[in-house]
Amino acid sequence: MKLEITGINHTYDVDVLKDLNFSLDNHNSIAIIGVSGSGKSTLLRLMSGLEKPTSGTIKINDLSVDNPEYKKHVGFVFQQHNLFPHLSLKRNITLILEKTRNKPKEEAEETAMKYLKLLHLEDQVNKLPKNVSGGQAQRASIARALSVDPEIIFLDEPTASLDPILTHEVLTAVEELKGLGKSFIFVTHVLSFVKDFADYVIYMHEGKIHECGIPDILENPKTNELNEFMKKVR
Amino acid sequence: MVSNSLSLNKLKTIISYIAAIMTVIAFMVFVALRQTDDFSFEPFFPYRNVILNGIKNTIFVSIISLLGSMVLGFILYLLQKSKIKYFNALIDVFTEIIYGTPLLVLIIVTAFLIGPAFNSYNRNLFGVLALIIYMSPYMKNVYKAAFSSISHDQYLAMDLFGFTSFQRYFYIIIPQVIRILMPPLMNNFSLIIKGSALLNLLSYPELFFTIDVAQSRNFAYVEGYILMWGLYLLITIPLSQFTKYIERKLSL
Structure with missing residues (x-):
């Protein structure tokens, strides 16, 4: 995956991201870490095209994220599963495939079952999101993101609302997806998952990319801030 | 165990x-x-068809009022969301006035003042209109709650997957809104049924009025009031039980 970030500024009420310039090539699993309010979720949302930056451009695999074509290559997993609550786990996927990807019913059904099985949900497919556990709903949401066959999957703290056991369950499921040939960009607080799954780490601090590199930087931080962060998280 | x-x-x-x-x-x-030595509903037997008609009229007028207030409530909801300040102010003022007005007073003002001002002496029509107007701000709130219960993230997801505007409403927003809407809508229906008793004031032959008329002929006042009360409960209690059932069944 090729990533180019040029002159990104983003402001809500305060500056969240300040003059971000960054480029990266040949990494397929990028973790973004940092304390709350460091701008990591915002950066993820901008890269996914979910939100538009106040100024600046982002290109991923040579495609600008504000190009309408870009959204077709992207899957997004939200903090809370964000499944459509009135549809069964399976219908959450088939509706999207039938209506927005114009797939025939049978094919949509087949694809949905394939990804739900991949995330070990074959026994839950006809249940509503409210009737499954938080971990199962989050896995269904990952299956939904995969079902449109995106190149890149964004995960925004996918386990933030889950207890440690469900967190482990979801993250193990994500690790199993390594072989699918997809790229992942994710925000998480679970450092063991970063070490196991990421091949590149971005540490955000006060709206800037403060330190970045292969996951080894977590063992030997160069900056004081990352050092402090690692001490606190441990 | x-x-x-x-x-x-x-x-x-x-x-x-x-x-x-x-x-x-x-x-x-x-x-x-x-208050009576020989309690009996028998004196009402000759009036059974009139009373049955009264029940029908109560239900009929309540359904019309429900549908009318759903439409008017939706218009109020749209005007409240409008970017035109005058409309927002108008809805605010209207809502405050209706909240502060007893239904009885609203019915009298609508049928005896507003109707004649437009050269209409059709009291039944203006009576129903009063019920519709009275319920519309409550309906507006029902819509507001239902639409705002769809989270921002759901809209982002619809955006990301590339749903068209029609698909969003047809497959995702409206099915959810209906589920959330149903229980409060049926509570409002119950309010309307109870409120419609006040239409007896305009001599509209609904349940209260028909029993009132029967009482004035057979003088069985005690039995009449108890019959009246019982018949209203016979309509409203199954309705509220059904509402609870729907609420359990449809909750998201």
């Missing part, structure tokens, strides 16, 4: 409810027998 104590609990609940209902009935029997 667990299932035993569960069913015991259930049994206790059922017995408690039976006891509670018996208490209320005992009280009513006491009240009735204090």
Whole structure:
């Protein structure tokens, strides 16, 4: 995956991201870490095209994220599963495939079952999101993101609302997806998952990319801030 | 063991409810027998068709009012969301006035003042209109709650997957809104049924009015009031039970 970030500024009420310039090539699993309010979720949302930056451009695999074509290559997993609550786990996927990807019913059904099985949900497919556990709903949401066959999957703290056991369950499921040939960009607080799954780490601090590199930087931080962060998280 | 104590609990609940209902009935029997020696609904037998008609009229007028207030409530909801400040202010003022007005007063003002001002002496029409107007701000709130319950993230997801505007409403927003809308809508229906009793004031032949007329001929006042009360409960209690059932069934 090729990533180019040029002159990104983003402001809500305060500056969240300040003059971000960054480029990266040949990494397929990028973790973004940092304390709350460091701008990591915002950066993820901008890269996914979910939100538009106040100024600046982002290109991923040579495609600008504000190009309408870009959204077709992207899957997004939200903090809370964000499944459509009135549809069964399976219908959450088939509706999207039938209506927005114009797939025939049978094919949509087949694809949905394939990804739900991949995330070990074959026994839950006809249940509503409210009737499954938080971990199962989050896995269904990952299956939904995969079902449109995106190149890149964004995960925004996918386990933030889950207890440690469900967190482990979801993250193990994500690790199993390594072989699918997809790229992942994710925000998480679970450092063991970063070490196991990421091949590149971005540490955000006060709206800037403060330190970045292969996951080894977590063992030997160069900056004081990352050092402090690692001490606190441990 | 667990299932035993569960069913015991259930049994206790059922017995408690039976006891509670018996208490209320005992009280009513006491009240009735204090004022009449030969309590009987028989004097109302000749009027059964009139009363049945009254029930039909009550239900008919309530359904019309429900539908009317759903439409007017939706218009109010749209005007409140409008970017034109005047409309927002108008809805605010209207809502405050309706909240502050007793239904009885609204019916009188609508049928005896507003109607004639437009050269209409069709009191029934303006009576129903008063019910519709009275309920519309409550309906507006129902819409507001239902639409705002769809989270921002859901809209982002629809955006990301590339749903068209029509698809968003048809497959995702409206099905959810209807589920959220149903229970409060049916509570409002119950409010309308109860409120429609006030239309007797305009001599509209609904349930209250028909029994009132029968009473003035057979002089069975005690039985009449109890019959009237019972018949309203016969409509509203099944409705509220059904609402609870729907609420459980449709909740998201």
